[in-house]
Amino acid sequence: xxxxxxxxxxxxxxxxxxxxxxxxxxxxxxxxxxxxxxxxxxxxxxxxxxxxxxxxxxxxxxxxxxxxxxxxxxxxxxxxxxxxxxxxxxxxxxxxxxxxxxxxxxxxxxxxxxxxxxxxxxxxxxxxxxxxxxxxxxxxxxxxxxxxxxxxxxxxxxxxxxxxxxxxxxxxxxxxxxxxxxxxxxxxxxxxxxxxxxxxxxxxxxxxxxxxxxxxxxxxxxxxxxxxxxxxxxxxxxxxxxxxxxxxxxxxxxxxxxxxxxxxxxxxxxxxxxxxxxxxxxxxxxxxxxxxxxxxxxxxxx
Amino acid sequence: xxxxxxxxxxxxxxxxxxxxxxxxxxxxxxxxxxxxxxxxxxxxxxxxxxxxxxxxxxxxxxxxxxxxxxxxxxxxxxxxxxxxxxxxxxxxxxxxxxxxxxxxxxxxxxxxxxxxxxxxxxxxxxxxxxxxxxxxxxxxxxxxxxxxxxxxxxxxxxxxxxxxxxxxxxxxxxxxxxxxxxxxxxxxxxxxxxxxxxxxxxxxxxxxxxxxxxxxxxxxxxxxxxxxxxxxxxxxxxxxxxxxxxxxxxxxxxxxxxxxxxxxxxxxxxxxxxxxxxxxxxxxxxxxxxxxxxxxxxxxxx
Numbered sequence: 001x002x003x004x005x006x007x008x009x010x011x012x013x014x015x016x017x018x019x020x021x022x023x024x025x026x027x028x029x030x031x032x033x034x035x036x037x038x039x040x041x042x043x044x045x046x047x048x049x050x051x052x053x054x055x056x057x058x059x060x061x062x063x064x065x066x067x068x069x070x071x072x073x074x075x076x077x078x079x080x081x082x083x084x085x086x087x088x089x090x091x092x093x094x095x096x097x098x099x100x101x102x103x104x105x106x107x108x109x110x111x112x113x114x115x116x117x118x119x120x121x122x123x124x125x126x127x128x129x130x131x132x133x134x135x136x137x138x139x140x141x142x143x144x145x146x147x148x149x150x151x152x153x154x155x156x157x158x159x160x161x162x163x164x165x166x167x168x169x170x171x172x173x174x175x176x177x178x179x180x181x182x183x184x185x186x187x188x189x190x191x192x193x194x195x196x197x198x199x200x201x202x203x204x205x206x207x208x209x210x211x212x213x214x215x216x217x218x219x220x221x222x223x224x225x226x227x228x229x230x231x232x233x234x235x236x237x238x239x240x241x242x243x244x245x246x247x248x249x250x251x252x253x254x255x256x257x258x259x260x261x262x263x264x265x266x267x268x269x270x271x272x273x274x275x276x277x278x279x280x281x282x283x284x285x286x287x288x289x290x291x292x293x294x295x296x297x298x299x300x301x302x
Numbered sequence: 303x304x305x306x307x308x309x310x311x312x313x314x315x316x317x318x319x320x321x322x323x324x325x326x327x328x329x330x331x332x333x334x335x336x337x338x339x340x341x342x343x344x345x346x347x348x349x350x351x352x353x354x355x356x357x358x359x360x361x362x363x364x365x366x367x368x369x370x371x372x373x374x375x376x377x378x379x380x381x382x383x384x385x386x387x388x389x390x391x392x393x394x395x396x397x398x399x400x401x402x403x404x405x406x407x408x409x410x411x412x413x414x415x416x417x418x419x420x421x422x423x424x425x426x427x428x429x430x431x432x433x434x435x436x437x438x439x440x441x442x443x444x445x446x447x448x449x450x451x452x453x454x455x456x457x458x459x460x461x462x463x464x465x466x467x468x469x470x471x472x473x474x475x476x477x478x479x480x481x482x483x484x485x486x487x488x489x490x491x492x493x494x495x496x497x498x499x500x501x502x503x504x505x506x507x508x509x510x511x512x513x514x515x516x517x518x519x520x521x522x523x524x525x526x527x528x529x530x531x532x533x534x535x536x537x538x539x540x541x542x543x544x545x546x547x548x549x550x551x552x553x554x555x556x557x558x559x560x561x562x563x564x565x566x567x568x569x570x571x572x573x574x575x576x577x578x579x580x581x582x583x584x585x586x587x588x589x590x591x592x593x594x595x596x597x598x599x600x601x602x603x604x
Contacts, residue, residue, distance in 0.1 A: 133564045145483070148491040181447070181555035189450040190552075219559035220586075227563070230586045250492075250553040253483035257521035258560045261529070262435045284522075284532045 003170040005136045007266055007292045010169070014045035014298055020067070021298040023279075024049040024092035026083035027076045029056055030099040035287030037096075040294050041067055049092055051083045076100040080108040087116055087276045094297045096279040096290075109274055116274035122147075122157035123273040126165055127256055128296055132264035134223065140166055140243035144252035145282075146271070152195040155245060159199060161272040162243045163211050168300055177222035177241040178215025179251060183233055185216060192247050212236050219244065219255070268292035270300060305472040307438045309568055309594045312471070316347035316600055322369070323600040326351040326394035328385035329378045331358050332401040337589030339398075342596050343369055351394055353385045378402040382410040389418055389578045396599045398581040398592075411576055418576035424449075424459035425575040428467055429558055430598055434566035436525065442468055442545035446554035447584075448573070454497040457547060461501060463574040464545045465513050470602055479524035479543040480517025481553060485535055487518060494549050514538050521546065521557070570594035572602060 004010050023046045028034055034057075040046040041064040048064070050057065051071045061068045071086070073079035080100055086092040095116070097105050109116045110123070117123055125146040129139050142158040143150065150158060159176060166174035178196040180186075185193045196215045203213035214237045220227040225239030246252035259265040270293060271278040277297035281290045306312050325348045330336055336359075342348040343366040350366070352359065353373045363370045373388070375381035382402055388394040397418070399407050411418045412425070419425055427448040431441050444460045445452065452460060461478060468476035480498040482488075487495045498517045505515035516539045522529040527541030548554035561567040572595060573580035579599035583592045 131564050133566075179552075179556065181551050219556050220563045223563055227586055232585075246556070247552050249483050250481075250549050251556045254481065254521050254548070254553045254557050255560055258557055259564060261522045261525055262433050262561060263564050264435075283534075284529055 001170040003137075005138060006130050007138075007268065007295065010292070010295050010299060011043055011045075014295055015043045017045065020045055020047045021093045022047045022049060022091065023094040023096055023294065023298070024051060024083040024086040025096045025098050026105055027052045027073065027079035027098040027100045028096075029053070032281075032285065032287040032290055033096070033098040034060055036290035036294055037061075038064070039287070039291040040298070045298055046094075046294070049083070049086055051079045051086070052098065077104055080105045081114070084108040084111075084116055085114065087274075088114065093276055094279065094294070095274070095276055096294060096297070097281060102280060102282075105278075105280065109271075109278060116276060116278075118275060121273045122154050123271060124150075124154065124158050124161060125269060126158075126162055126272050127267055127269045128165070128169075128292075129256075129259055129268075130266045131259055137242075138169065139223075139241075141252065141255065142243075142245055143249060144246070144256040145249065145269070148249045150192075150248065152192075152198065155192070155195060156199060156202075157273070158245055159203075159213065160208060162245065163208055165272070165296075165300060166242050167209075171242050173210040173212060175212045175237045175240060175242045176214075177217045177219075177237055177244045178213065179219055179222070179244050179246050180216030181218060183217055183221065183231070190216075190247070215245075266292060268296040270297045303472040305439075307440060308432050309440075309570065309597065312594070312597050312601060313345055313347075316597055317345045319347065322347060322349045323395045324349045324351060324393065325396040325398055325596065325600070326353060326385040326388040327398045327400050328407055329354045329375065329381035329400040329402045330398075331355070334583075334587065334589040334592055335398070335400040336362055338592035338596055339363075340366070341589070341593040342600070347600055348396075348596070351385070351388055353381045353388070354400065379406055382407045383416070386410040386413075386418055387416065389576075390416065395578055396581065396596070397576070397578055398596060398599070399583060404582060404584075407580075407582065411573075411580060418578060418580075420577060423575045424456050425573060426452075426456065426460050426463060427571060428460075428464055428574050429569055429571045430467070430471075430594075431558075431561055431570075432568045433561055439544075440471065441525075441543075443554065443557065444545075444547055445551060446548070446558040447551065447571070450551045452494075452550065454494075454500065457494070457497060458501060458504075459575070460547055461505075461515065462510060464547065465510055467574070467598075467602060468544050469511075473544050475512040475514060477514045477539045477542060477544045478516075479519045479521075479539055479546045480515065481521055481524070481546050481548050482518030483520060485519055485523065485533070492518075492549070517547075519543075568594060570598040572599045 054070045193216045222241040228239040356372045495518045524543040530541040
């Protein structure tokens, strides 16, 4: 499989697969969730399990009635629980948030008795971005939204998830940069840079399969061979990273907000860790954003 | 004075002033420093005090010999000390780094006996950026390069410097956003957000003169009225910030590297805190970058 370079290719690839993913949507009662689900139905890569109040959905999903199942839920809370139960019982391959509070859905996902997070797994967030100014390629990063200050163990899981996602997208030997403001290990001010060296050693001895992991590197030396050269730094990534891991949520969030505010960027995002990928868009996301996230989640699990 | 919107306007404004700034350049023996100084000489807003080995400079500065003074220094270390001494003795208004190590110049600047940092002052870094995708305006931020984890007191000084710089650039009532990954104060994970509320209270009671300070805000709600509206947030900045303060160097550095890697961005930067502004470019900076930084430093002190 060739590497998928943009979201159109991702969608084409999904549509070409024989198998549809079963998506449980918790309370699909807002316009942008409905639009995203309709796009995925139109492309033919999902079956939708719509957990909500059918009377409120009208005839929106009628054109795809062969691929839509309605499951009654009278309020958002009940919808969260029922949607999570569908995934838990193996009846859904992907979970998607509709018009529910993030906290309510996460509570249902994280429930120790009825949730979706196997013991010992780390819940974290992966973003996939297509930045026009960076050429035709997808760029992956973690974590811009969930873990405030990753521990070394949590960061190891972030790395594993992102490697897995890159490989699913056809990148056989993913190149991952570990971000810091400089290229120097600095135990005093930035103890995570010491943890970086341990992760790199583990990667080099093959713990994570075929991959190239390097750091600490700044964002520019990860993505610009020219910047790397100017700084006179040797890096096996050669300024051509597929993915980056941020030191913490503040750095990650600034990156995400900067590329979506100032660049021509399309993004998708999923929660990793639960037994099925979770599409958990934020309020500002457009229908297309949500659709791409649904596509990403559908491939991840395909 | 109307607000300066881009670096061309900054240069024109400087050239229109009667007074030239006296710039002490420590070891101007690299091409990009020489180019930057030549551009400023050509525009006519500086007199250059070239601290280095005259024989190495050849005839480069000859066209501007009326506005150039050579001061002998046999090595980079001596050049740093002599350039700092010129500023300390009131013979230079701006200090600029040439082909010297950043550490050597900073050591001379920070020397308690012969340096430039008055007791109690905070040394920090301010960046000024023109991001084409953001329209024709300058955007200020601090600190992408110097203070790893600002204390509340250091952040107050960052705010004061950035307000001062904005006003020097003709923004009478600067609008400053205090960055966090969300708009919520979070004492547990992000204690600096509590410090933000104190800064805002001080700003509101007039401690910093005319200004509008708000936060915690994410980067997008600072710069996009649409993002602010979508999130349903009220902010006196109305998504039209002139400047932002980052929680720490990691977030700041990611911002700086992202806009210079993925956007069409021109930048200038100076060190604030010392008794004269210091131009301390990094290795990757182009002659134009250095020239703009020199212009920013020259206005700051004009």
